[in-house]
Amino acid sequence: KQEVTQIPAALSVPEGENLVLNCSFTDSAIYNLQWFRQDPGKGLTSLLLIQSSQREQTSGRLNASLDKSSGRSTLYIAASQPGDSATYLCAVLSGYSTLTFGKGTMLLVSP
């Protein structure tokens, strides 16, 4: 059974810092990995999708990497801003459209 772990569970940084969020998964037989953002009490916004054959994806200040063989992904956020404060969820797609989520990293960026 696929399990997804995210470290750290919470992170507080001052504005302007670069930061890294970590995601690990137990079964490397995945189709893709997605990073989502969730604001308090809200739904999910897809940030980046990395296919299993890819090593990284970039969108603006966000960069996600994937090392499928070791079961790891990182989300790098450059020059963090208070508007980046949210919970970041990692999810892997394996099996038949089966998405497994981590518990998330709660990020707080203070001005």
Place this chain on the structure above:
Amino acid sequence: SAVISQKPSRDICQRGTSLTIQCQVDSQVTMMFWYRQQPGQSLTLIATANQGSEATYESGFVIDKFPISRPNLTFSTLTVSNLSPEDSSIYLCSVAEGGGNIQYFGAGTRLSVL
């Protein structure tokens, strides 16, 4: 990408009652899913809503508690029955595109049970 509308966005319900959540998609999709997110937890798949047939439930979720309808390729409902405070969660609808490779999520329904 598909645009998903979910209603209601939030509700407060009494113990023992039921709540029906609607999910509307702006395009025809084969696969629709319902997830639950309990406070402080991550998302857990409840069931896959199949058009024209019964939903496929994950372990720990049963049809009597979470009946699902999928009358066509753009609409689904999830009912949470016989509510208890433990049902207080965010419920999210999602759809799969790209041959099931990518999932998009609705804004969620925040349910509080008193």
